Amino acid sequence: MTRFCVRCGSATALSIPEGDNRERHVCSACGAIDYQNPRLVVGTVVEHDDTVILCRRAIEPRRGFWTLPAGFLELGEPASDGAARETFEETGVRAHIEAPLVHFDLPAIGQIYLLFRATPVDLSLLGHPETLSESLEVRAFGWETLPWDELAFDAVRLTLELRKKDRQDGVDRLHYGALRRLPEVSTIGPHSHRLEDHLALRVGR
Amino acid sequence: MTRFCVRCGSATALSIPEGDNRERHVCSACGAIDYQNPRLVVGTVVEHDDTVILCRRAIEPRRGFWTLPAGFLELGEPASDGAARETFEETGVRAHIEAPLVHFDLPAIGQIYLLFRATPVDLSLLGHPETLSESLEVRAFGWETLPWDELAFDAVRLTLELRKKDRQDGVDRLHYGALRRLPEVSTIGPHSHRLEDHLALRVGR
Numbered sequence: 001m002t003r004f005c006v007r008c009g010s011a012t013a014l015s016i017p018e019g020d021n022r023e024r025h026v027c028s029a030c031g032a033i034d035y036q037n038p039r040l041v042v043g044t045v046v047e048h049d050d051t052v053i054l055c056r057r058a059i060e061p062r063r064g065f066w067t068l069p070a071g072f073l074e075l076g077e078p079a080s081d082g083a084a085r086e087t088f089e090e091t092g093v094r095a096h097i098e099a100p101l102v103h104f105d106l107p108a109i110g111q112i113y114l115l116f117r118a119t120p121v122d123l124s125l126l127g128h129p130e131t132l133s134e135s136l137e138v139r140a141f142g143w144e145t146l147p148w149d150e151l152a153f154d155a156v157r158l159t160l161e162l163r164k165k166d167r168q169d170g171v172d173r174l175h176y177g178a179l180r181r182l183p184e185v186s187t188i189g190p191h192s193h194r195l196e197d198h199l200a201l202r203v204g205r
Numbered sequence: 206m207t208r209f210c211v212r213c214g215s216a217t218a219l220s221i222p223e224g225d226n227r228e229r230h231v232c233s234a235c236g237a238i239d240y241q242n243p244r245l246v247v248g249t250v251v252e253h254d255d256t257v258i259l260c261r262r263a264i265e266p267r268r269g270f271w272t273l274p275a276g277f278l279e280l281g282e283p284a285s286d287g288a289a290r291e292t293f294e295e296t297g298v299r300a301h302i303e304a305p306l307v308h309f310d311l312p313a314i315g316q317i318y319l320l321f322r323a324t325p326v327d328l329s330l331l332g333h334p335e336t337l338s339e340s341l342e343v344r345a346f347g348w349e350t351l352p353w354d355e356l357a358f359d360a361v362r363l364t365l366e367l368r369k370k371d372r373q374d375g376v377d378r379l380h381y382g383a384l385r386r387l388p389e390v391s392t393i394g395p396h397s398h399r400l401e402d403h404l405a406l407r408v409g410r
Binding site: 003004005006007008009010011012019022025034035036037038039040072073074075076077078079080081099100103105107108110112133174176178 | 208209210211212213214215216217224227230239240241242243244245277278279280281282283284285286304305308310312313315317338379381383
């Protein structure tokens with residue numbers, strides 16, 4: 001696909017800039033380089049009593065499936081602020097960020113999932129999010145009755161599995177790892193990703 | 206500054222897309238939205254015996270000052286792989302990534318610093334990095350003789366302060382926080398940034 005320069009509007013071409021070692025989109029007229037980098041998706045696992053708050057997606061992909069509140073981090077925004085903002089927009093819940101819970105690299109799609117453990121500060125708008133456009137429904141699920149067969153993404157399933165086990169073990173952990181797509185298995189069903197180089201770090205103040 | 210659409214080369218204008226709540230660069234011809242997001246800088250604190258490996262910058266900004274090996278995460282690359290790659294490129298050291306050490310949000314410049322604790326796997330090329338273009342010099346400094354007055358960035362100084370204290374306390378921690386620029390103090394000297402909402406998490410397997 002032809003691409004164009006954001007600075008001058010001329011066509012770009014793939015080439016390796018001097019001093020670099022990768023192909024970039026370089027402007028044929030002004031020489032500007034259009035660097036592409038992974039994007040951060042930030043969100044929360046809001047825990048209230050023995051429940052966790054999930055929302056049912058109103059938009060594609062995976063419309064109708066349950067997910068954790070999360071979205072792209074914006075410029076000028078700390079990750080924890082972005083996670084709290086997305087939580088409010090998608091669930092109506094004002095949340096206090098407790099600690100990082102998972103950092104998953106998803107190199108196949110150029111994204112990083114950074115999800116925080118959080119507790120609710122104000123539940124009065126639960127299920128009545130600011131922008132209903134992104135959620136069909138918001139619900140607090142008991143940890144024993146999570147909708148495993150209706151989760152939107154593997155990163156969501158894995159986050160819930162890991163946090164559920166941490167709670168059973170009575171410890172708070174940070175989980176860091178890379179999720180890689182395995183071509184030999186289904187990309188829709190459970191366990192279609194493999195967590196490589198998983199570091200489970202016990203977390204305590 | 207006028208910007209142009211990467212998809213069709215027409216001029217973009219700032220406007221709030223439908224269903225959004227922020228101004229974006231939107232193409233006046235094809236409607237494509239050019240989302241801008243924070244970029245991740247990944248790197249390492251390589252610890253060897255009682256030393257830590259620093260490199261002296263060959264490039265601006267802060268040419269001639271000491272820094273930790275770090276650089277922008279590339280598309281398709283897990284953060285830990287990127288940190289190891291940057292370490293090899295800038296110091297010549299092949300490193301094993303141990304665990305996340307600091308996550309600093311730098312919202313003022315749209316960057317996130319994610320630095321890992323690491324140990325050297327191969328030191329035979331120490332100081333002879335693959336691309337000498339970025340480092341004037343590479344050296345293993347004792348923790349008691351760090352070049353505090355010649356560090357390139359506040360995030361580097363703060364990372365070294367925090368890790369030094371962790372070592373004194375005999376614990377491994379993950380530090381998460383946002384570094385905000387304080388207009389009333391120097392932006393060059395020490396302590397020109399303030400770490401807000403600092404979460405120091407004790408880390409153990």
